[in-house]
Amino acid sequence: MRAVQGALIVSSSIQIILGYSQLWAICSRFFSPLGMVPVISLLGFGLFDRGFPVVGRCVEIGVPMLILFVTFSQYLKNFHFRQLPVLERFALLISVTVIWAYAHLLTASGAYKHRPDLTQGNCRTDRAYLISAAPWIKIPYPLQWGAPTFDAGHCFGMMAAVIVSLIESTGGYKAASRLASATPPPAHVLSRGIGWQGIGILLSGMFGTLSGCTVSAENVGLLGSTRVGSRRVIQIAAGFMIFFSILGKFGALFASIPFPIFAALYCVLFGLVASVGLSFLQFTNMNSMRNLFIVGVALFLGLSIPEYFREYTSKAYHGPSHTKAGWFNDFLNTIFFSSPTVALIVGVFLDNTLDYKDSARDRGMPWWAKFRSFQGDSRNEEFYTLPFNLNRFFPPS
Secondary structure (H helix, E strand, C coil): CHHHHHHHHHHHHHHHHHHHCCHHHHHHCCCCHHHHHHHHHHHHHCCHHHCHHHHHHHHHHHHHHHHHHHHHHHHCCCCCECCECHHHHHHHHHHHHHHHHHHHHHHHCCCCCCCCHHHHHHHCCCHHHHHHHCCCECCCCCCCCCCCCCCHHHHHHHHHHHHHHHHHHHHHHHHHHHHCCCCCCCHHHHHHHHHHHHHHHHHHHHHCCCCCCCCCHHHHHHHHHHCCCCHHHHHHHHHHHHHHHHEHHHHHHHHCCCHHHHHHHHHHHHHHHHHHHHHHHHHCCCCCHHHHHHHHHHHHHHHHHHHHHHHHHHHHCCCCCCCCCHHHHHHHHHHCCCHHHHHHHHHHHHHHHCCCCCCHHHHCHHHHHCCCCHHHCCCHHHHHCCCCCHHHCCCCC
């Protein structure tokens, strides 16, 4: 834990520096709608193994969850109660509650008593006695595991994870803006978000959370499903998360939800994120052989290269990069495990080197360029102005 804390603290500097120095804003000027298509799409498609393969581990829970969520959120979304679209807004909460109660009934009735361990681990709601073992109140505090330790190998490996998070979050920001019917985030807003994310990783390292911060693809998909893009909702949700993190019993209660329930949600939410990425194709000329080549190759390699790294690692118990320099192995293997990262490397490189001077219109750059600056669209102030007059510390550039 102390080694992970130290690695998180050091690697957070990457996003803090790139974000607040506006270096990532400069890099984002090389991103076109065409180049972002495979990145955003693979933010959803790249997580396909967390969808139905996990649902299949407990079909009697996962499949009803998938059917119920799709029915409530799509087929019955026009149902209103006192002019409130209840099922469209709360389809996830209602579906999870119903299927969770159904799963608990199966567990309590002894349906999984003599089943294999894998089935019990995925279907039972009382696995590992989470609720009974959790304390009622536990207040986290900085350095609760002791002073962090700093090792170059660990730090380089975590830096690779932070770079992956940086790229995936960039795609997540653009997907969220589109699902919220907002303008694409201007360059300085995108960079500012990365900087704040770096602060989050630094705090994660200080508090010893074991993992850093990144954009949640699930929440981006949920934004599209509920059609709720209010920042007030996120602020209230953050308050609930802080509150429940202190009450250990409540956290353990939510942790008892069987994994196939989440996997059924992923089938829909990740699919929405992937489709948003594909929607950027409307701003490009897909009659162009150049564009077809770039999108096809970036999508295919974005799926194929990480799959090669996964298969190699599962058989050899180490990644394809296996030199005497452990830090280099961790760095390279982590980078190429991420589908959106591979897609950005391939797609953005090809997009900016292959006949790019004569292809600005085909790439969608005329539509994209007007949103780069904060003053480019009058709606940016409504969407991206910080609360509490914080804009004076982060002025538009």
